[in-house]
Amino acid sequence: MSHHIVEVKNLRHVYSDGTVALKDASFRITHGESVGIIGANGAGKSTLLLHLNGYLEPTSGNIRIGDIPLSKGTLPDIRRTVGMVFQDPDDQLFMPTVFDDVAFGPFNLGMAVADVEQRVTEVLELVGANHLRDKPPYNLSGGEKKRVAIATVLSMSPDILVMDEPTNGLDPFARRQLMALIRDFKHTRIFTSHDLDMVLELCERVIVLHEGEVWADGPTLEIFNNEKLLAECRLEKPLSMQGCPICGSGRLAGSAIPCPKSYASSGFDS
């Protein structure tokens, strides 16, 4: 399915105040991949994502989603294909109630009222926010807003899911829930995160951005084992790959299982 390929070629973006946020970014993401985009604050991650559904226009370079080059005329199609969760959920919620907000997309897709009801309930269950359906979005907590924002995008059944720091502000349980949701999503997933453990668990591939350039692009483990690269880009190994903080012994790379000795030394077994 060439349908869900994301291809970015020599993308450059200069903001109107002269900030060069992206210098020259190129990559190609094929169907079904799960890709993490990581980098320091201000590396250009959000800028990059905002290009993928046409919110920002490239200063130079081009973007293709599937067989369609991104341009003014193809924007409506591309926006239907690419579901985007913004960094700030306040930018995404604008209807009087959570239900209305999640139903907004499906109604625009021309779904019948009964189908919309069902779809909204489904996705709200999926993100664990069905109990909030009649509340106004502006009265929700930060993490609840985030979950509803994700539901609004899922309700459109996008072919490519793009998320800017999806787990930011979520409690541990909601984070796990969202990670399961991302893992179960069948199509292409692209997200940025400072939650490197999540990236380690969910992505086979990582793209490292540094000062607007693609500094590295490769298999997740390979990149997280390259200490020099990580230090250059103001990054660290995910916690689960670092030594156990209590006994100093290493863990299995990529496993979230803590070192068994740490339990012993913290006195849980008497």
Next chain:
Amino acid sequence: MDSINKAVLDLKRLDLLANNDSSIHRLDARAKVLVTCVFIICIVSYGRYELAALFPFFIFPAVIIALADLPPLFIARKIALLCPFVLVVGMFNPVFDREVLLHLGSFAVSGGWVSFASIVVRSILTVGAAFILVGVTGFTAVCQALERLGMPQVFAVQLLFLYRYIFVLTEEAGRASRARELRACGKKGLGIRSFSSLIGHLLLRTWQRAERIHMAMLARGFTGAFHAHRQSHFGKSELMFVLGWSTLFIFLRLQNASQLLGKLVTGLFP
């Protein structure tokens, strides 16, 4: 600033009321829009010294509030919010218009005071009717109805955006002024300079946020068409509603009901 913020959040509550269920809520939005229009036209078309004839019109808001189970105090407070503007508009009437129009006992009332009172009553009636319309219909549905009644789609969409924009602006204003107050360390005079820069920031931020929200709407397939999840059609009860109320309003407008009532009473008790 904080109180403005609260007042606007309260306005959103008005929108939420539209999700209730009552015989009035279930009516097709077009019927309610039409009746409200006739009501407002009748009120506005009165001469500037008309006062007594306006009072019978209070029956409309009273009946709708009762039937739709709207919180009357809440509506009253929303209307009171507009009082300062009305007072400014009508303030100079008593000053410039000193011609004595009627006598209350030994008290001479000038034309200025009468027209001032008339402006206040008319504002309460028209603004109240508009609030009640939103409370029993929802703003989106009102825009949709206007469009179906023949208003060009562009205007209907503009109206909807204007409404959303008010919320965006006040939310931003609330946040910015809170940040400014917190950093002023309790000083009273915060300085005109910080204030003017605050306003500048505010406009830019509002504009950016409004743009991002618009983007979020486009990303979810918004093409300018409205979708309400209350499916309704203009049936018999709608026709009755429109005809009944319109006849009453036009009758009241043509006959001075207060005078009629007065005559009746004086006729009965000579």
